[in-house]
Amino acid sequence: MDFELSQEQKEMVATVRAVTQERIKPRAMKYLDGTFPWENLKDLADIGITGMAIPEEYGGLGLSVLDTALVVEEVAKGCYTTAMSLMPQLGVQTRILAQYAPEDIKRRTFDGVIRGEYVLSVCMTEPHAGTDVAAIRTNAEIxxxxxxxxxxxxxISKVDEAQLFVVFTRVNKVPGREGIGCVLIERDTPGMMRTGRFHTMGGEYLYEVSFENVEVPLENLVIKGDGLKKLMNAFNTQRCLNPSISLGLAEGAFEESVNYCRDRTAFNRPIGNFQGMRWKLAEMYRDIEVGRSMLYRAAASANPYPNPQLAALAKMYCNEMAIRVTSEAIQVHGGYGFTDEYPVSRFYRGARYGTLGGGTTETLKELVGKKIMADFPHDGFLGTGMF
Incomplete structure (x- = not known):
């Protein structure tokens, strides 16, 4: 067994870290108002990051889920909003297009994505149907x-910036899971309207979008039926990228806390010399390392998508771990941690999103619990043949 990253992965992470720490992190404050970080996306595009999930035949790098998770983790250490802006380029939207979209749409779309000029938006949640995707009512009539x-x-994220919308919809009003399909809608198509906007505590905007007799060519119906199963397969990648953000936020908060414990003094000595603070750091570090191991294992299982149970476990743990660690980081910083002048408050606000998007913690616990009842071997853990 080899738990080491390859030399190429180490070099990739070092490059992304340099760009993040030198350019992206210093700009993080300016994006708390919901402004989209185009300049940061362009900086990442310049080193190939926005093309990581795009197949090589379309000009991308075609790298693994683990590679993309490593990058998202590193960017999140500097700026939550920028890490979230990478999700469309590396996540379910791009992977759905790569697998199912017609050639002309791929070639028209992927070049702009690779250059950091083209953003994709995925549209699933409805006012009455979030976790219960099979209950969506939006309908595509052929x-x-x-x-x-x-x-x-x-x-829905990225509505004001996206050039192409990957919309999951019912097809011809066929009921149930079998009736779910996917249609591509280009920006400014008549009948598509932004009808609401919500500013989040993490800093980005989410939107409500309405479709009224929106017409697209038949070839834009890229998934006609049984789309829920195909969506869930691709979504297991999202369930590795979402916790990558959580892990990165926790790591960023931890790095800030260690430095603060070294620099801040009380009673004539650094606060890191007090047992209470050292124990906090030890527990934060422990939780981060557990999360890293779970996430990397889940991401490395991808072939081409991650193992559903491992992805669910990694997401459950990393999401909740990040809330704990970033909260403790605020405590380490005392009153300063509650201000916007110190990054830990931003890390905390961003961390709160993790348990909500990409499958709630409660949904994933149910998924894992059902799998345990159905498949856990009678002879116990040793019988699984897995580490």
Missing amino acids: KDDRVVINGTKTL
Whole structure:
């Protein structure tokens, strides 16, 4: 067994860390108002990051889920908003297009994504259907060589910036999981409207989008049926990238805390010389290392998508771990940690998103619990043949 990253991965992480610490982190404050970090995305595009998930035949790097997780983790240490801006380029939207979209759409779309000029938005959640994706009501009606879409999506990211929307919808009103499909809608298509906007505690905006008799060519219906299964397969990648942000936020908060404990003095000595502070750091470090091991194992299982149970476990743990660690980081900083002048408050606000997006913690616990009841071997852990 080899738990070491390859030399190429180490060099990649070092390059991303340098860009993040030198350029992206110093700008983090300016994006708390919801402004999209285009300049940061361009800096990452310049070193190839925005093309990591795009197959090589379209000009991308075609790298692994683990590689993308390593990068997202590193960017999150500097800026939550920028890490979130990478999700469309590395996550489910791009992977759905790469696997199912027509050639002309891939070639028109991927070049802009690679350059950091093109953002994709995925539209799933509806006002009455979040976790229960199979209950969505948005419908795509096939009419000869056209598809007509009607419905509403909510809590959608990147709406003001996206050039292409990957919309999961019912097809011809077929009920249940089998009726779910996926349609691509380009920006400014008549009938598509932004009908609401919500500023989040993490700093970015989420939106409500309505479709009223939106017409697209038939070839834009990239998944006609059984789309939920295909979506969930791709979503296991998202369940590694989401906790990568959580892990990066926890690591960033921990790094700030260690430095603060070295520099801040009380009673004529650094506060890191007090047992209470050292124990806090030890527990934070322990939790981060457990999360890293779980996440890397889940990401490394991808073939081409991560193992669903490992991805769920990694997401559950890292999401909740990040909330604990970033909260403790604020405590380490005392009153300063509660201000915007210190990065730990930003890390904490960003960490709170993890348990909500990409499958709530409660949903994932149920998924893992069902798997245990169905498949856990009678002879126990040794019978799994897994580490």
